[in-house]
Amino acid sequence: MLTLLLLIPIAAEHKALLLERYRIIEAPDAASRAAALAAQAAAIDLVLTNGAVGFSAAEIAACPRLKLLAAIGAGYENLALDAARERGVVVCNGAGTNDDCVADHALALLLASVRALPQLGAALRQGVWRDDLPLFPSFAGRRLGVLGFGAIGRKIAHRAAAFGMVIGYHSRRPRADAADSGDTRYFDSAVALAAWADDLVVATPGGAATKHIVDSGVLAALGPGGHLVNIARGSCVDTAALAAALQAGQIAGAALDVYESEPQPPQALVKLPNVILTPHVAGWSPQSIRGSVTNFIANVDAWQRGEPLPTPL
CATH class of the missing domain: 3.40.50.720 (NAD(P)-binding Rossmann-like Domain)
Structure with missing residues (x-):
């Protein structure tokens, strides 16, 4: 044996x-x-x-x-x-x-962040009704940038397209099979993708080549209405830059399943009201x-x- x-x-x-x-x-x-x-x-x-x-x-x-x-x-x-x-x-x-499971979790995080589900639930528990709450966007027509367009990235795009989102992506080179996930647009850099997108999902491999691929420049390009989702690797996102962008209102929210500090939670993010955190379970x-x-x-x-x-x- x-x-x-x-x-x-x-x-x-x-x-x-x-x-x-x-x-x-x-x-x-x-x-x-x-x-x-x-x-x-x-x-x-x-x-x-x-x-x-x-x-x-x-x-x-x-x-x-x-x-x-x-x-x-x-x-x-x-x-x-x-x-x-x-x-x-x-x-x-x-x-x-686990590609389908990760893609499902990515969409769940994106929906929860854009529609502010944790904040709305907290407000309800405090006795606040909808008339005193802001409105949050629906998905149809919203632009989703997928950073990394391998098997998981394409499954995320396919699910998002079913919600009526418009899909763009960045990878090392344009993919011939990108159209399998619906109408897509290729961008030659993460910054260019973020500038076009309303929301950004990180689905790229980890490692030295993608360390902090989402940095202060990408977050600034994403803009004050944008939401960031990371189901890739914690190293892909500059945690300090993300915390600063969220605190300054430079982006609207973030939903993360992976962290640079794993298995410890990201201390710079845990107390921010516009952050959703899950313990690296997207593929589980x-x-x-x-x-x-x-x-x-x-x-x-x-x-x-x-x-x-x-x-x-």
Whole structure:
């Protein structure tokens, strides 16, 4: 039986799928991870982690039997890919397994922010009725900028188009399949996209290339009626610049599922009334987690058979 080092928390019902096939070493925090590697590195065949938790070159070197390294979700920014490949370790991720869930959450955050659902709920609890409250925009005709137009970005655009929103996007280059998400317009920079858009959703990969891609300049371009949603990586948004823009009324609101300070909440944002925060759960649902686990198993099975992996990196 293969030995799996499991570096992320997982529900019992999904862990059971793994226990049927592998001997599991659970190490969901830094202390247990260090202890597991110190005591059992020589027994580890497989590692299941995620993009944020990662797995380093030194850790790969410490595991002489390691054959397959996997990220449970789409992100893989902290996996030492070069070190893995040099060692002949197969690497895969969970691309596509939670795209719908993330896109659903992004639209939920955007709706809640633009329609001010938390603020309206708080006002009602304080005895304030609608006649004494401001009006908030509807979606039809509103311009949505999608920053990053991969599979998740396109699903977000498709959902937003169903609300009657007009879609623009920025990615490294125009995409031939952009029209699959409805009528779209390409912009060659994040600033240009933000200047055109009423609202901006960040759906780009993490990593050095996109660090603080949403900075003070992008926020200024988005403007005082704009809302920012981030379901990508916390590093994509300059938290200090966002806090300053919100406090100054430079943008209208923000709804974030990811933070630079994870797993700690962003202290500069937590007390602001025009911010919605969720604890990095956009890709988490019973369906998506089960799909991610079964996808991991399918990758391991394919590797054992000597076949191409379903979702290789």
